[in-house]
Amino acid sequence: xxxxxxxxxxxxxxxxxxxxxxxxxxxxxxxxxxxxxxxxxxxxxxxxxxxxxxxxxxxxxxxxxxxxxxxxxxxxxxxxxxxxxxxxxxxxxxxxxxxxxxxxxxxxxxxxxxxxxxxxxxxxxxxxxxxxxxxxxxxxxxxxxxxxxxxxxxxxxxxxxxxxxxxxxxxxxxxxxxxxxxxxxxxxxxxxxxxxxxxxxxxxxxxxxxxxxxxxxxxxxxxxxxxxxxxxxxxxxxxxxxxxxxxxxxxxxxxx
Amino acid sequence: xxxxxxxxxxxxxxxxxxxxxxxxxxxxxxxxxxxxxxxxxxxxxxxxxxxxxxxxxxxxxxxxxxxxxxxxxxxxxxxxxxxxxxxxxxxxxxxxxxxxxxxxxxxxxxxxxxxxxxxxxxxxxxxxxxxxxxxxxxxxxxxxxxxxxxxxxxxxxxxxxxxxxxxxxxxxxxxxxxxxxxxxxxxxxxxxxxxxxxxxxxxxxxxxxxxxxxxxxxxxxxxxxxxxxxxxxxxx
Numbered sequence: 001x002x003x004x005x006x007x008x009x010x011x012x013x014x015x016x017x018x019x020x021x022x023x024x025x026x027x028x029x030x031x032x033x034x035x036x037x038x039x040x041x042x043x044x045x046x047x048x049x050x051x052x053x054x055x056x057x058x059x060x061x062x063x064x065x066x067x068x069x070x071x072x073x074x075x076x077x078x079x080x081x082x083x084x085x086x087x088x089x090x091x092x093x094x095x096x097x098x099x100x101x102x103x104x105x106x107x108x109x110x111x112x113x114x115x116x117x118x119x120x121x122x123x124x125x126x127x128x129x130x131x132x133x134x135x136x137x138x139x140x141x142x143x144x145x146x147x148x149x150x151x152x153x154x155x156x157x158x159x160x161x162x163x164x165x166x167x168x169x170x171x172x173x174x175x176x177x178x179x180x181x182x183x184x185x186x187x188x189x190x191x192x193x194x195x196x197x198x199x200x201x202x203x204x205x206x207x208x209x210x211x212x213x214x215x216x217x218x219x220x221x222x223x224x225x226x227x228x229x230x231x232x233x234x235x236x237x238x239x240x241x242x243x244x245x246x247x248x249x250x251x252x253x254x255x256x
Numbered sequence: 257x258x259x260x261x262x263x264x265x266x267x268x269x270x271x272x273x274x275x276x277x278x279x280x281x282x283x284x285x286x287x288x289x290x291x292x293x294x295x296x297x298x299x300x301x302x303x304x305x306x307x308x309x310x311x312x313x314x315x316x317x318x319x320x321x322x323x324x325x326x327x328x329x330x331x332x333x334x335x336x337x338x339x340x341x342x343x344x345x346x347x348x349x350x351x352x353x354x355x356x357x358x359x360x361x362x363x364x365x366x367x368x369x370x371x372x373x374x375x376x377x378x379x380x381x382x383x384x385x386x387x388x389x390x391x392x393x394x395x396x397x398x399x400x401x402x403x404x405x406x407x408x409x410x411x412x413x414x415x416x417x418x419x420x421x422x423x424x425x426x427x428x429x430x431x432x433x434x435x436x437x438x439x440x441x442x443x444x445x446x447x448x449x450x451x452x453x454x455x456x457x458x459x460x461x462x463x464x465x466x467x468x469x470x471x472x473x474x475x476x477x478x479x480x481x482x483x484x485x486x487x488x489x490x491x492x
Contacts, residue, residue, distance in 0.1 A: 163348035166317055167420075168338035168365020173372055177361050181352040 049226035057228050058235075061216050065235050068212035071133045071205075072198035078134070079141030080191045086142065087149030093158050094175065103146070110143030119205035130211030137198050137205065145194055152186040153179060185254040192250060196243045203236045268293045268456050269314070269424065274323035275482075276309050283309050285482040287323070289475070293423075293454040296447055296470055298461050301477035307460045308345055310477070311426045314458060315342055327424075336424075338365040341417030343427035345460075347409055351402035355393055355412045358401055359384040362416035380419075387415045390445065392438075406433040414442055418449065425449065425457045431466070439463075443470045 007013070089095050090103035119136030126132040161178025169177070206214020213232055220229040271289040275282060283306025291297055299307045312318035314325055316337060327336040341362065349358045360376045371377075376384075388397050391411040401409055410433045417425055425446065431439035447470055449455040461467050467474060476486045 159346070160348050160350050163342065163344055164361055164364055166315055166337065167340050167342055167362065167422075169361070170364075170369050172369040173364045173367075176369075176372070177350060177353070177357070177364065181350045181357075184352065 046226075049224075050230035052227065053230040053234055054225075054227040055231055057216075057231055061213060061232055061235065064206075064213040064216050065239065067130050068202045068206075068214070068236075069199065069239065071130050071137060071202040071212050072195060074134045075137035075141055075198050075202070076191060076195040078138040079145050079194065082138070082142050083145035083149050084187075086146040087153060088175065090146060090150035091153035093154050093156070094179070103150075107143050107146040107150075110139060111147065112143075113140070115140040115201045116205060116208060119210040120208045123209045128209030128211075133202060133205045133210035133212055136210055137201055140201070141194050141198060144197075145190060148190040148194075149183070149187055152183040152190070155186070156182040189251045189254050192247045196240065196247050199240060199243055200236070268328055270326040270329075271314075272324050272326065274313065274325065275321040276306055276313055276318070277321045278306075278309055278318075282321070282482045284477060284485060287485055289487060291456055291473075293456055294450045295472040296443075296450050296457045296459060298459050298467050298471040298474045299477065300461065300467060300474055302479045305477035305479040306482070307477055308428050311428055311458060311460065314424075315340060315426050339423040340365075341420065341422030341425040343413050343417045343425070343430045345428040345432075347413040349401045349409055349413055349416075352400055354398050354400055355388060355404065355408075356381065356384050356397040358412050359388060359415045359419050362419040366420055384415075384419060387419050388412075391415050391442070407435070407438060410434060411438070411442065414445075418445075421453065421455075423455055425455060425459075427457065427459045429460050429462070431461070436466075439466060440469070446470075 086103050086107065089099050090107060092100050095103070115137060118140045119133055122132035122136035122139075126135060156179045158179065160182075161174035164178045165171070165174045202212045202214070203217070204214050206212040206216070207218045209215070213236065217229065217232050220226070220232065269289070269291045271287050271291075274284060274287040276284040276287075287310075299310060301307055309318055313320055316325075324331065330336075350361070353361075357376075360380055363376065363380055364372060385394065385397060388394055391414065393408060393411055393415070396404055396408060401412060404412065410430065414427070414430050417427065427446070430446070431442050434442060443459075443461075443466060446457050446459065450457055450472070459471075461471075471490060473487065473489045476488070478484045478486075
């Protein structure tokens with residue numbers, strides 16, 4: 001006869017319990033205004049103003065849409081280049097511990113500040129233009145790509161790099177030929193994801209004056225021109241869908 | 257068998273009173289060897305006898321408990337590493353890189369990082385092509401190593417060890433994945449290195465027939481009897 005064992009308190013169960021308690025504790029956030037409102041009718045009335053979208057503004061917003069893409073591409077390129085260096089410093093299997101701690105602290109600080117705030121700071125420094133958007137998004141992206149890349153490097157077994165170093169290769173060569181080829185597909189894939197993310201973010205940072213199509217979003221919202229607002233949203237949606245589709249196709253190629 | 261085992265001539269590699277241990281267990285005790293240039297030395301013995309540890313120590317990757325390894329009269333292991341070709345038991349190839357790039361990696365120790373930052377020279381690539389052809393791998397030069405068979409990977413690893421024309425090759429079971437025909441071809445190639453260039457090869461092998469055919473000397477290690485190693489030269 002076997003005696004039934006009491007359920008063990010695993011890390012997963014503890015996490016689940018803590019999360020459930022936190023959710024209960026957070027219930028007051030659902031309180032809302034406390035007034036009795038017809039939420040469904042309100043939403044329907046608001047969305048009704050979006051229809052039909054006013055496509056006549058397309059020639060006007062197209063340059064801004066292009067600028068948004070340019071901002072996203074440049075921010076991704078700059079951040080990827082900077083992140084590669086920081087990620088090497090933040091990877092435990094590559095760099096010494098003090099360097100790892102310093103690099104990770106810097107990445108945590110960058111990530112803890114939202115992209116909109118970085119854009120706001122950049123607008124204060126560089127003025128209300130797309131340069132501010134590129135700089136704001138670049139800084140924010142470094143926080144994420146630096147973390148992603150360092151995780152990718154850490155997932156690589158260092159045996160090959162050590163084997164190369166055993167026959168005289170230096171640290172850079174050990175990284176380039178022993179670690180980078182393993183991490184490269186992941187790094188490209190994450191960079192592509194960041195580009196998609198930056199297109200969405202670049203559309204928003206215009207709200208604080210950092211250029212791109214967000215500026216038009218802000219303008220149309222200010223003047224309650226929701227039909228035009230809807231056109232801008234549709235444009236962003238189309239661009240993001242195209243990027244998502246292309247991104248997933250390219251990522252599949254990386255994985256192959 | 258103890259003390260001053262010599263193969264006459266001037267020693268290229270001298271092992272002095274070497275004791276190796278791993279995990280608190282002594283594997284090899286008081287090993288003394290003097291190996292001149294141009295010899296193919298087979299390291300034999302059962303699993304766990306310390307063969308791989310000995311090769312790791314000769315490569316400077318494992319510290320000895322006591323004793324020393326002297327290369328051409330000097331203790332300068334880092335400088336010697338650049339003249340070393342290594343074939344690892346687990347190959348240690350880069351799976352996502354092509355066979356050619358993996359072979360070219362054998363040249364890294366002889367080139368500064370800025371020369372290899374954008375790849376290798378055409379001369380090096382041509383040399384890699386030649387050596388891959390020698391190992392019947394010309395068709396897979398551009399193929400990522402992850403798509404190669406075990407035997408093909410093993411030959412890529414050997415080609416990587418030889419491309420830099422090393423003075424010493426340390427090969428840990430270099431023919432374990434090869435059929436007898438290919439194993440003989442690979443060992444004949446290693447033997448040619450010893451005869452034509454004076455390269456010294458330390459090779460862990462198991463098949464007695466192959467050992468008898470290619471070895472100039474055999475160092476036999478015994479499990480659980482670290483001091484009872486035996487070194488035998490082949491009479492020419």
